[in-house]
Amino acid sequence: xxxxxxIVIPQGxxxxxxxxxxxxxxxxxxxxxxxxxQLCFSRGLLLATDQRLLSWERSPLSGEAxxxxxxxxxxxxxIYPIDLGAKLSLHDHAGVAALELMGQDKRLAKWRFxxxxxxxxxxxxxxxxxALGEHLKKIESNATSGxxxxxxxxCPTCGRLKLxxxxxxxxxxxxxxGHSPTEASATHNPLAIAESLDDDEAQASTWGLLRLWxxxxxxxxxxxxxxxxxxASTAATLVPPYLTMPLMDEVLIPFQNGQQIESHVVAMYLLxxxxxxxxxxxxGWLKTYILALVSERIGADLRTAAYDHLMRLSLEYFGxxxxxxxxxxxGGETDRLCVFLSLHLLDFATDFLMIVMTxxxxxSIDSGLALATLLPLPFIGWLIHVVRDRLRMGFEKIDRVWSxxxxxxxDTIPGIRVVKAFAQEGRESARFREANQHNLAVNDxxxxxxxxFSPTVTLMTEIGLLVVWAFGIWQVSQHKVTVGVLTAFLxxxxxxYTRLDSMSxxxxxxxxxxxxxxxxxxxLDHVSSVPEPVDPVNLTHVKGLVEIDNAVFRYxxxxxxxxxxxxxxxxxxxxLVGQSGSGKSTLVNLICRFYDVSEGSIKIDGxxxxxxxxxxxxxxxxxxxxxxxxxxxTIADNIAYGRSDATREEIIQAxxxxxxxxxxxxxxxxxxxxxGERGQGLxxxxxxxxxxxxxxxxxxxxxxxxxxxxxxxxxxxxEIQKALDNLVQGRxxxxxxxxxxxxxxxxxxVVMEQGELIEQGNHEELMKAQGAYWRLxxxxxxxxxxxxxxxxxxxxxxxxx
Amino acid sequence: MSASESQPVEFSLYTDAKGVWxxxxxxxDHVGVIAVRAFPIHAPNEGVxxxxxxxxxxLWIDRLDALPAELRQDVESCIQNREFMPEILKLDSVNSFVxxxxxxxxxxxxxxxxxxxxxxxxxxxxxxxxxVSDAYGVQYLIKNLAAMDRHSRKLLDRFL
Numbered sequence: 001x002x003x004x005x006x007i008v009i010p011q012g013x014x015x016x017x018x019x020x021x022x023x024x025x026x027x028x029x030x031x032x033x034x035x036x037x038q039l040c041f042s043r044g045l046l047l048a049t050d051q052r053l054l055s056w057e058r059s060p061l062s063g064e065a066x067x068x069x070x071x072x073x074x075x076x077x078x079i080y081p082i083d084l085g086a087k088l089s090l091h092d093h094a095g096v097a098a099l100e101l102m103g104q105d106k107r108l109a110k111w112r113f114x115x116x117x118x119x120x121x122x123x124x125x126x127x128x129x130x131a132l133g134e135h136l137k138k139i140e141s142n143a144t145s146g147x148x149x150x151x152x153x154x155c156p157t158c159g160r161l162k163l164x165x166x167x168x169x170x171x172x173x174x175x176x177x178g179h180s181p182t183e184a185s186a187t188h189n190p191l192a193i194a195e196s197l198d199d200d201e202a203q204a205s206t207w208g209l210l211r212l213w214x215x216x217x218x219x220x221x222x223x224x225x226x227x228x229x230x231x232a233s234t235a236a237t238l239v240p241p242y243l244t245m246p247l248m249d250e251v252l253i254p255f256q257n258g259q260q261i262e263s264h265v266v267a268m269y270l271l272x273x274x275x276x277x278x279x280x281x282x283x284g285w286l287k288t289y290i291l292a293l294v295s296e297r298i299g300a301d302l303r304t305a306a307y308d309h310l311m312r313l314s315l316e317y318f319g320x321x322x323x324x325x326x327x328x329x330x331g332g333e334t335d336r337l338c339v340f341l342s343l344h345l346l347d348f349a350t351d352f353l354m355i356v357m358t359x360x361x362x363x364s365i366d367s368g369l370a371l372a373t374l375l376p377l378p379f380i381g382w383l384i385h386v387v388r389d390r391l392r393m394g395f396e397k398i399d400r401v402w403s404x405x406x407x408x409x410x411d412t413i414p415g416i417r418v419v420k421a422f423a424q425e426g427r428e429s430a431r432f433r434e435a436n437q438h439n440l441a442v443n444d445x446x447x448x449x450x451x452x453f454s455p456t457v458t459l460m461t462e463i464g465l466l467v468v469w470a471f472g473i474w475q476v477s478q479h480k481v482t483v484g485v486l487t488a489f490l491x492x493x494x495x496x497y498t499r500l501d502s503m504s505x506x507x508x509x510x511x512x513x514x515x516x517x518x519x520x521x522x523x524l525d526h527v528s529s530v531p532e533p534v535d536p537v538n539l540t541h542v543k544g545l546v547e548i549d550n551a552v553f554r555y556x557x558x559x560x561x562x563x564x565x566x567x568x569x570x571x572x573x574x575x576l577v578g579q580s581g582s583g584k585s586t587l588v589n590l591i592c593r594f595y596d597v598s599e600g601s602i603k604i605d606g607x608x609x610x611x612x613x614x615x616x617x618x619x620x621x622x623x624x625x626x627x628x629x630x631x632x633x634t635i636a637d638n639i640a641y642g643r644s645d646a647t648r649e650e651i652i653q654a655x656x657x658x659x660x661x662x663x664x665x666x667x668x669x670x671x672x673x674x675x676g677e678r679g680q681g682l683x684x685x686x687x688x689x690x691x692x693x694x695x696x697x698x699x700x701x702x703x704x705x706x707x708x709x710x711x712x713x714x715x716x717x718x719e720i721q722k723a724l725d726n727l728v729q730g731r732x733x734x735x736x737x738x739x740x741x742x743x744x745x746x747x748x749x750v751v752m753e754q755g756e757l758i759e760q761g762n763h764e765e766l767m768k769a770q771g772a773y774w775r776l777x778x779x780x781x782x783x784x785x786x787x788x789x790x791x792x793x794x795x796x797x798x799x800x801x
Numbered sequence: 802m803s804a805s806e807s808q809p810v811e812f813s814l815y816t817d818a819k820g821v822w823x824x825x826x827x828x829x830d831h832v833g834v835i836a837v838r839a840f841p842i843h844a845p846n847e848g849v850x851x852x853x854x855x856x857x858x859x860l861w862i863d864r865l866d867a868l869p870a871e872l873r874q875d876v877e878s879c880i881q882n883r884e885f886m887p888e889i890l891k892l893d894s895v896n897s898f899v900x901x902x903x904x905x906x907x908x909x910x911x912x913x914x915x916x917x918x919x920x921x922x923x924x925x926x927x928x929x930x931x932x933v934s935d936a937y938g939v940q941y942l943i944k945n946l947a948a949m950d951r952h953s954r955k956l957l958d959r960f961l
Contacts, residue, residue, distance in 0.1 A: 035885075035910075039885050040910040040911045040914060041887070041908065041910050045926075093883055095885060095935075095937060101933070105818065106818035114939050115937035115939065116935075632927065634842075634843075636806065648847060648848060661858065662852065662856055662857060664839075665850050665856075665858070666837075666852070668886075669940070670837055670838055670839045671839045671840050672841055674926075674932065772959070791913070
């Protein structure tokens with residue numbers, strides 16, 4: 001049969017393949033390899049028939065050409081007959097796969113390629129090994145075997161071979177899956193977002209905006225320059241209508257009355273018009289640029305200041321607030337303020353200046369006509385304001401509905417595993433649809449009013465113009481004003497009536513900005529509940545003696561720690577034991593000074609921790625938590641998180657001690673592998689060992705382990721336990737654990753119950769006393785036994801069945 | 802740890818007929834070893850570890866350039882056997898600015914094409930170093946963004 005009937009030989013290789021194949025062999029599979037021995041990109045071909053394996057690669061002398069369409073002599077062809085009895089083996093690492101032809105006791109050949117070719121490689125390996133098996137059988141039994149060819153089909157989209165017909169091509173699926181988020185159209189009324197109002201805005205005084213001056217002050221000079229430019233550019237825009245007056249009276253009207261047009265006068269006026277337009281363009285550009293520059297800087301300063309301040313606030317502050325809220329405050333509100341300053345405020349100032357200047361000009365030309373022109377203005381302004389007010393209420397409603405919609409999203413997306421596990425996709429969809437429907441209904445209602453708004457403003461403008469026309473014509477007929485004056489008036493007011501609408505929005509914009517300012521200053525005004533000491537004591541060397549003296553801690557109205565006394569000697573390991581809610585974690589938080597005690601004191605080496613500089617004090621404490629957090633970055637960065645100046649040797653040393661070194665080396669990029677959100681996936685135990693390395697690297701005198709091993713399985717726990725043993729040596733250690741067995745090496749066990757210390761001593765003493773610890777231990781032993789029994793029972797049941 | 806020890810040359814690396822790497826070290830012959838760099842991006846010439854088939858560390862080499870040239874060659878080729886992270890030198894063309902898209906690129910390992918699934922597959926290590934993972938798991942490195950030519954940077958900029 002003809003080779004390559006169903007299997008497509010990659011472009012450029014056809015003639016090479018044709019030249020080699022004989023007519024009696026069946027092509028089983030083709031693989032285009034894209035890497036050479038040195039892992040450089042270079043095309044090659046591997047072809048399996050039922051008789052032999054053929055491979056083409058560029059001979060090293062062949063030079064640079066990248067396309068295979070060179071002379072056939074540049075290619076070397078190697079042939080491995082099936083009689084060699086060699087099997088193909090396939091393995092991959094870090095995106096590169098290798099296909100090896102393994103003979104009885106030696107490797108005959110090796111091909112390398114990227115995983116893009118993996119599908120074909122799998123197929124080739126499978127087909128070859130199958131053919132080999134049948135070939136060997138044939139030799140043994142001398143029986144004939146059927147053709148293997150026929151399973152292949154090409155994917156219509158990407159032209160690749162795929163293994164079976166029913167499934168979509170796995171290569172193309174990658175492509176068609178990736179939806180671009182930008183393509184999704186926003187169904188929400190864009191105006192509603194722009195107009196959305198905050199609940200707390202009513203209380204936010206507009207005067208709060210003045211507090212922004214603190215951030216604007218550094219840019220004083222540029223602000224003044226911007227204001228001057230605004231003034232000048234507005235004035236420049238008012239020149240053209242003024243020039244219409246002499247154009248009418250000195251050129252057009254005399255012409256109608258039979259006089260010649262004096263071209264040099266016309267040229268002068270036209271030049272004036274052009275010059276004014278050019279000037280207005282240049283000044284407008286400059287003012288917008290400068291003020292946008294300044295407002296962006298004010299926004300950036302505000303953001304940095306708020307974030308800096310946020311980082312210094314105590315954990316108590318974060319405990320009570322949602323991450324999303326804080327993120328919007330720092331991200332969204334500052335941006336909103338920035339837009340307000342650079343756009344809305346600027347527009348308003350320009351419009352206001354324009355109206356004032358226009359009024360002055362109009363009065364200077366003719367006070368009677370000016371009065372008639374400006375009379376409808378307050379009335380129109382009032383009307384616009386009334387309609388806007390009603391619109392605003394509607395937009396507020398839209399905003400609330402919109403947040404309802406976001407809430408659904410915020411609820412379900414992080415909890416998607418639960419949703420799927422309980423098969424509640426339908427219910428969540430229904431919830432979203434309902435919220436969306438509500439959103440639609442509210443939008444429909446407001447859209448009626450909103451669509452009415454803009455034509456109404458136009459109508460008002462027309463009516464205003466009508467008044468001016470009527471009064472103007474009457475004045476002209478009385479020879480009180482000239483036609484030119486009337487034209488100039490009409491040109492002026494046409495400009496600013498349209499601006500009334502945008503001016504009327506300034507109220508809501510200002511209120512929104514004021515609300516935003518208030519929310520940001522709320523962060524900036526918040527004083528940390530864990531203040532820095534006024535006159536700090538420097539404690540550079542810490543021995544690790546911890547004394548907790550009569551400590552009381554209240555959270556809200558709940559008394560969580562009650563008059564607790566505990567002394568921990570340097571180098572001692574304490575195991576904190578107790579039911580959940582007994583105050584163990586709170587005690588640890590107090591020692592870390594995430595919170596301050598309400599009464600009593602905690603001393604380290606005899607110094608009250610409230611007198612130590614916070615950052616310095618915490619640098620003496622190593623914390624290993626139940627859920628280790630890895631930041632986005634390399635593993636080395638994560639280990640060196642507490643000490644960014646650590647050398648590579650120190651990082652490796654810490655990783656070795658934490659039993660993390662070897663698993664890190666097995667990752668494709670070693671210590672340079674990216675972890676954290678969007679990074680390499682690591683198991684819980686691996687993450688925990690990285691966090692232990694992190695704690696080891698800062699070499700703390702005091703070590704706190706809060707359920708460090710409770711989220712991993714027993715086997716991993718033993719790995720981690722080994723790592724922890726290295727960590728504990730010579731340090732004052734406080735360990736919290738549910739599983740009492742993990743605290744066996746503790747020098748002293750401290751049993752807590754409802755915020756009180758009820759027992760302490762080592763394991764034997766406490767067992768002998770038959771108190772709370774003994775009861776806890778018994779309970780755990782019983783449940784362990786029950787578990788073991790359960791497993792045993794099930795096993796025996798299976799045996800019986 | 803061997804950081805402070807001087808590095809006495811008492812090991813050798815070689816391949817057998819099957820193409821499997823061996824390490825002979827203090828009189829023991831380990832079969833199927835692999836050599837990996839600890840910091841392939843930030844310090845490729847420091848910290849090389851030779852691991853056994855089971856992933857246990859057998860030998861630690863502080864600095865590659867401290868080794869005799871011949872041995873260094875062996876270690877390098879053992880690393881090459883496993884390590885693959887082409888450095889993108891130049892972007893020739895991009896078929897679309899909307900992911901997924903194909904990039905035609907020049908790397909220090911030759912010209913090739915990569916399929917980018919999404920913008921999130923381009924990760925920033927620092928302001929000038931990027932890692933681009935293609936749809937098949939190959940990671941391409943851009944060592945110095947600022948040093949690339951204008952055309953490449955202009956194309957890349959659409960994705961950053």
